[in-house]
Amino acid sequence: MFQIDLVTKCKQNDRKAQLKLYKQYCDGMFCVAMRFLKNEDDAEDVLQESFIKAFEKIHQFKGEVTFGAWLKRIVVNRCIDFLKSRKERLVALDENYMQLVEDDDWTVEEETTVDEVKQAIAALPDKYKFVVQLYLMEGYDHEEISGILGITANTCRTRLLRGKGFLRNILKEKAYGTGS
Structure with a gap:
């Protein structure tokens, strides 16, 4: 059965089609959640919530992107919401007045592992972590990340640039043994 057929059946509340889509995407989406949450139980919870939300909102899926890309965005948003709810303290900094210099150099020392x-x-x-992770690991661009x-x-862009600076410092400290 083609993916578009599965989605159409899911829109008709077909439980077998929902189960097929779930089985097709659960492992990949679990990996996405783990990259954010670093905890299997939390990742499983967020994954279940994401699929529930996806099936509740499946009528909003128009096929402009693949179902996997649409679902991944739901998973990423749920992960971020989960992390935000765990850390109620947020410091608001107005970063809109800064001048930016684009820097696309993401090279690190050769000895540095993934x-x-x-x-x-x-x-x-x-x-900074969310922006760097969405940019480097998930492959989103600035417009998508801002959305x-x-x-x-x-x-x-500012957070990505600052995040990259922090990242370089962390890796440099590790390379020279000055980190903890």
Whole structure:
């Protein structure tokens, strides 16, 4: 059965079609949730909530993107909402007045492993971590990230630039043994 047929049947509340879509996407979406939440129980909870929301809102799916991309956005938003609800303290900084210089150089020391980069991203403050993670690991652009996080594209660029600076410092400290 083709994906569009499954989606059409899901729109008709067909439970078998919903189960097929769930089985098709649950592992991949679990990996997305784990990259954000770093906890299997939390990732499973958010994943279940995401599928429930997706099936409740499936009539809004117009096929402009793949079902997987549409679902991934729901999972990412649920992960961010979950993390925000766990950390009620938010510091508002107005970053819209800053001048930006685009920097597309993401190179790191050759000895740096992917796991070290992931650990360094996890150590970033949330407002930078989410932007860096969405940009580097999930492949979203500034406009998409700003839509997901509810920030301006300029704020997104600023946070990405600052996040990259923090990331480089964390990796540099680790490389030179000055980190904890």
